[in-house]
Amino acid sequence: MTKIAVLGAGSWGSVLASMLADNGHAVELYGNRQEVADEINQKHSNSRYMKDWSMNSKVHATLDLAEALAGSDIILFVLPTSAIRSVAKQVKAILDQSGSKPYLVSATKGIEPGSKKLVTQIFRDELYPDNSDLMIVLSGPSHAENVAQKDLTAITLASTSLDNAAKMQRIFSNEYVRFYTSNDPVGVQVGGAVKNVIAIAAGMLAGMGYGDNAKAALMTRGLAEITRLGVAFGGQPWTFSGLSGIGDLIVTCTSVNSRNWRAGYQLGQGQKLADVLANMGQVVEGATTVKAVHEICDKYSLDMPISEAIYHVLYEGADIKSEIKLMMNRQMGPEIRI
Ligand SMILES: NC(=O)c1ccc[n+]([C@@H]2O[C@H](COP(=O)([O-])OP(=O)(O)OC[C@H]3O[C@@H](n4cnc5c(N)ncnc54)[C@H](O)[C@@H]3O)[C@@H](O)[C@H]2O)c1
Numbered sequence: 097m098t099k100i101a102v103l104g105a106g107s108w109g110s111v112l113a114s115m116l117a118d119n120g121h122a123v124e125l126y127g128n129r130q131e132v133a134d135e136i137n138q139k140h141s142n143s144r145y146m147k148d149w150s151m152n153s154k155v156h157a158t159l160d161l162a163e164a165l166a167g168s169d170i171i172l173f174v175l176p177t178s179a180i181r182s183v184a185k186q187v188k189a190i191l192d193q194s195g196s197k198p199y200l201v202s203a204t205k206g207i208e209p210g211s212k213k214l215v216t217q218i219f220r221d222e223l224y225p226d227n228s229d230l231m232i233v234l235s236g237p238s239h240a241e242n243v244a245q246k247d248l249t250a251i252t253l254a255s256t257s258l259d260n261a262a263k264m265q266r267i268f269s270n271e272y273v274r275f276y277t278s279n280d281p282v283g284v285q286v287g288g289a290v291k292n293v294i295a296i297a298a299g300m301l302a303g304m305g306y307g308d309n310a311k312a313a314l315m316t317r318g319l320a321e322i323t324r325l326g327v328a329f330g331g332q333p334w335t336f337s338g339l340s341g342i343g344d345l346i347v348t349c350t351s352v353n354s355r356n357w358r359a360g361y362q363l364g365q366g367q368k369l370a371d372v373l374a375n376m377g378q379v380v381e382g383a384t385t386v387k388a389v390h391e392i393c394d395k396y397s398l399d400m401p402i403s404e405a406i407y408h409v410l411y412e413g414a415d416i417k418s419e420i421k422l423m424m425n426r427q428m429g430p431e432i433r434i
Pocket residue numbers: 103104105106107108109126127128129145174175176177179182183203204205206238239240241377378379381
């Protein structure tokens with residue numbers, strides 16, 4: 097039996113914890129809300145994040161990080177990107193005392209503004225400076241709501257060590273979630289992070305009443321932007337035609353389960369960003385990652401007009417219609433740039 101500490105008792109953390117317990121592993125779920133932990137332990141549900149859902153009764157929730165980590169073979173991070181660095185520091189202090197070196201799996205999808213770093217780069221900063229092989233990224237089209245219902249899902253596990261990705265594949269897989277391995281953790285993380293920005297744009301278009309052609313154009317040109325940034329970061333171009341690239345872009349830009357899409361929709365209907373984020377009550381990663389993407393575009397002179405337009409609307413008070421007009425009137429050019 098594998099002992100797994102899942103960090104983050106929100107929607108995705110709870111569903112992954114339950115799935116791993118279904119797979120027969122011992123799971124400790126670490127959260128920061130007492131009422132959520134109590135409900136998980138007493139009623140085996142998490143109604144704040146997952147309505148009408150019962151989780152595996154063997155999942156134990158705790159607010160004590162040391163308790164969650166004790167004896168763990170794997171630490172699965174399912175926190176918002178904004179919390180990764182601070183929790184990683186706390187994890188480091190606890191692991192230093194025990195001397196253990198569990199695998200670090202990240203299911204978090206975002207880029208940290210300021211540092212402009214992916215989650216595995218934060219792990220290197222804070223936890224394992226010399227061993228990227230122990231880090232595995234879990235990413236793909238996977239809304240918690242669907243996995244909770246045991247709907248069919250396919251997800252990528254990426255690591256610089258294909259052997260370690262394959263070990264995780266055996267631990268995570270079951271009859272309703274199929275995992276594939278990849279040796280491109282950078283490309284997989286960029287796909288998972290930047291699709292959230294494009295999904296906000298997709299929601300905005302829908303909220304403003306634009307149709308299917310606009311959605312398809314946005315997703316296709318959005319994928320070109322994701323690929324451009326991913327390759328600049330050292331990712332492999334073909335990764336973006338996989339589950340963590342086009343796959344996740346499709347699900348996030350077309351599903352009402354997507355918080356990023358829903359946030360975009362409400363913005364497209366004229367609501368204010370602060371209200372949208374406050375009412376969501378859950379993380380909208382694209383709203384943060386777009387800041388990092390903006391910084392990256394500046395630093396590396398990358399051409400990412402859709403992501404930049406979202407940044408202008410969210411943080412510079414730009415009008416969505418004017419941004420669309422600017423984008424449609426940009427200098428014309430070839431579709432494929434090599
Ligand atoms: N929900 C999904 O369907 C889904 C699917 C795939 C990936 N993801 C990714 O997983 C990550 C988490 O998403 P989610 O949907 O579970 O978010 P969520 O908003 O549902 O839950 C996040 C949880 O983290 C907790 N948290 C925040 N800061 C913390 C801290 N410092 N210490 C401990 N807990 C803390 C919050 O209280 C909350 O319970 C995001 O990066 C998201 O993009 C989500």
